[in-house]
Amino acid sequence: MKRYASIFFLYxxxxxxxxxxxxxxxxxxxxxxxxYLLFWRGVLTGxxxxxxxxxxxxxxxxxxxxxxxxxxxxxxxxxxxxxxxxYGRLSQYLLRPFSYLGFKFFQEIPWRIIQxxxxxxxxxxxxxxxxxxxxxxxxxxxxxxxxxxxxxYLLCFIYKMIVGIIAFWTIDYxxxxxxQLIVYLLLSGVLVxxxxxxxxxxxxxxVQPIAYTxxxxxxxxxxxxxxxxxWHVVFMQWMWIGCLFFxxxxxxxxxxxxxxxxxx
Amino acid sequence: xxxxxxxxYQLLRLNLSALITYRVNFVNNVVxxxxxxxxxxxxxxxxxxxxxxxxGWKREELLLFNGIYGxxxxxxxxxxxxxxxxxxxxxxxxxxxxxxxxxxxxxFAVSLWWVNFATVFRIVMAAAxxxxxxxxxxxxxxGEQVLAFSLLSIASLVLxxxxxxxxxxxxxxxTNLSNLVLFMYSFESMARFPKEMLMQLTGFVFYAxxxxxxxxxxxxxxxxxxxxxxDSMWLVVLAAGSWxxxxxxxxxxxxxxxSASS
Numbered sequence: 124m125k126r127y128a129s130i131f132f133l134y135x136x137x138x139x140x141x142x143x144x145x146x147x148x149x150x151x152x153x154x155x156x157x158x159y160l161l162f163w164r165g166v167l168t169g170x171x172x173x174x175x176x177x178x179x180x181x182x183x184x185x186x187x188x189x190x191x192x193x194x195x196x197x198x199x200x201x202x203x204x205x206x207x208x209x210y211g212r213l214s215q216y217l218l219r220p221f222s223y224l225g226f227k228f229f230q231e232i233p234w235r236i237i238q239x240x241x242x243x244x245x246x247x248x249x250x251x252x253x254x255x256x257x258x259x260x261x262x263x264x265x266x267x268x269x270x271x272x273x274x275x276y277l278l279c280f281i282y283k284m285i286v287g288i289i290a291f292w293t294i295d296y297x298x299x300x301x302x303q304l305i306v307y308l309l310l311s312g313v314l315v316x317x318x319x320x321x322x323x324x325x326x327x328x329x330v331q332p333i334a335y336t337x338x339x340x341x342x343x344x345x346x347x348x349x350x351x352x353x354w355h356v357v358f359m360q361w362m363w364i365g366c367l368f369f370x371x372x373x374x375x376x377x378x379x380x381x382x383x384x385x386x387x
Numbered sequence: 388x389x390x391x392x393x394x395x396y397q398l399l400r401l402n403l404s405a406l407i408t409y410r411v412n413f414v415n416n417v418v419x420x421x422x423x424x425x426x427x428x429x430x431x432x433x434x435x436x437x438x439x440x441x442x443g444w445k446r447e448e449l450l451l452f453n454g455i456y457g458x459x460x461x462x463x464x465x466x467x468x469x470x471x472x473x474x475x476x477x478x479x480x481x482x483x484x485x486x487x488x489x490x491x492x493x494x495f496a497v498s499l500w501w502v503n504f505a506t507v508f509r510i511v512m513a514a515a516x517x518x519x520x521x522x523x524x525x526x527x528x529x530g531e532q533v534l535a536f537s538l539l540s541i542a543s544l545v546l547x548x549x550x551x552x553x554x555x556x557x558x559x560x561x562t563n564l565s566n567l568v569l570f571m572y573s574f575e576s577m578a579r580f581p582k583e584m585l586m587q588l589t590g591f592v593f594y595a596x597x598x599x600x601x602x603x604x605x606x607x608x609x610x611x612x613x614x615x616x617x618d619s620m621w622l623v624v625l626a627a628g629s630w631x632x633x634x635x636x637x638x639x640x641x642x643x644x645x646s647a648s649s
Contacts (some may be wrong), residue, residue, distance in 0.1 A: 141563060143561070143563065143564060144563060144564060145569055147566045147567060147569075147570050148566060150570055151569060151570055151573045152571075153571065154570075154573045154574060154576075154577065157578055158576070158580065159434070161580070161584050161585070161587055161588070162434060162441060162580065162584060164587060165441040165442040165583070165587075166440075166441045167583055168437045169438075169440055169442075175437050175438055221470070249430060277574055293410050294411060295412050295415045297412075297415045297416070298414065298415030298416075298417060298418035298419055300419075301418060301419035301422050301423065302418065302419075302422055305422050305425075305426045308426070308431070309426075309433075314430050314433060315430075315433045315436075315498070316435055318434065319433075319436065319437055320433060321433070321436045321437075
């Protein structure tokens with residue numbers, strides 16, 4: 124564990140040195156949240172107002188999503204695919220006395236903390252100076268929400284690792300990367316809350332694993348879930364973590380046999 | 388001018404050769420380009436799935452607006468945005484020298500070197516969608532409207548290019564912020580919504596977003612026959628002004644280029 128702590132602190136220095144880059148990443152998430160909020164403002168002050176959603180709920184949804192998107196959404200897949208597998212840098216990791224998965228896990232955490240920090244500051248500032256954000260009021264459920272946040276991070280991490288190691292079998296990864304990004308945006312609730320999706324897509328969107336990385340954690344912090352529903356989210360997250368971890372392990376073992384260590 | 392047209396013709400040929408040589412790369416680019424075009428439309432379809440209007444625009448009108456955005460942005464991505472990505476990389480890696488030593492204008496070389504032919508599919512898809520929605524809405528489009536749309540779209544492309552270029556020229560000083568390119572993609576996507584929505588913003592943010600509020604709105608309104616002379620003038624003046632600023636800023640920034648990577 125001490126070795127992984129060293130990796131964490133080493134990359135914390137790196138992330139702090141490049142904090143301006145983190146700020147730009149944060150701005151990307153902020154722009155999306157701002158655009159969708161503005162859109163809903165127009166809708167919810169129009170004739171459809173009461174039947175769809177409320178402005179208060181939309182505001183809290185997108186602002187909590189801003190924090191969740193910066194804190195819990197892992198962006199490791201491009202580095203794994205392009206730098207490690209396609210350029211052949213993976214060899215260095217294989218020679219080191221660390222698990223590759225563990226190394227990447229602790230390498231990513233400092234970046235999430237810094238970007239999540241920007242999101243949290245924005246949320247608190249808006250809540251204090253402009254409009255109170257609707258969040259969970261029952262403090263007794265906070266430990267369960269913390270569990271959901273940890274589960275969401277783990278789930279997103281393993282999902283992105285699987286996406287990254289698919290590069291073992293591809294020559295040009297960019298097309299796949301674009302498709303997975305589009306699928307992730309659609310199914311995580313970043314664009315539209317999943318319960319507002321059209322019938323048919325909604326039923327599927329609510330049970331697939333990506334929903335448990337952002338959508339359900341946001342609802343949990345918003346206070347929109349009952350205690351049994353919160354525990355159900357925890358159960359589903361760990362069920363998906365188990366499934367995806369198994370998939371990752373199989374793909375990793377098979378992928379290593381494909382790896383030529385000379386780059387593509 | 389004639390010389391640059393000749394150079395650009397050669398660049399188009401080289402880009403076409405690259406396309407034929409790296410076919411898998413081309414297929415990947417087509418998937419990405421069409422995917423993002425479809426995503427832009429899908430976003431609005433999903434956002435409006437349970438509503439009928441926003442900011443006084445009906446659902447179909449919002450979709451039409453998105454189709455027009457797809458056409459103009461598609462052209463921009465075909466000729467310009469890949470080069471902006473390249474600019475951020477060459478500055479980040481300290482490789483701008485190899486471009487500066489070429490006996491041609493450096494702004495031309497960094498802005499127009501690559502052409503992404505894969506984006507043609509996105510443009511065709513967006514154009515087909517636009518025509519479909521126009522027929523659904525039963526809107527009559529005259530020749531003058533198409534001409535006004537085409538001319539104002541050129542002004543929009545100049546404005547978009549200048550905005551991107553001004554922002555990315557800052558990389559001469561902020562070399563490690565190569566992700567500003569992705570920021571610009573995200574920033575420009577705000578233009579796919581009606582002007583009335585972006586006008587909700589106030590203060591500094593409003594001034595930052597104002598060019599985006601007119602860049603697609605003005606040609607789109609011209610196509611629908613809802614344009615005013617003031618709107619057109621704003622777009623043309625802003626495009627010309629931004630172009631001059633971008634040009635001067637680039638020349639100023641070149642004097643500060645350290646030729647070292649981040």
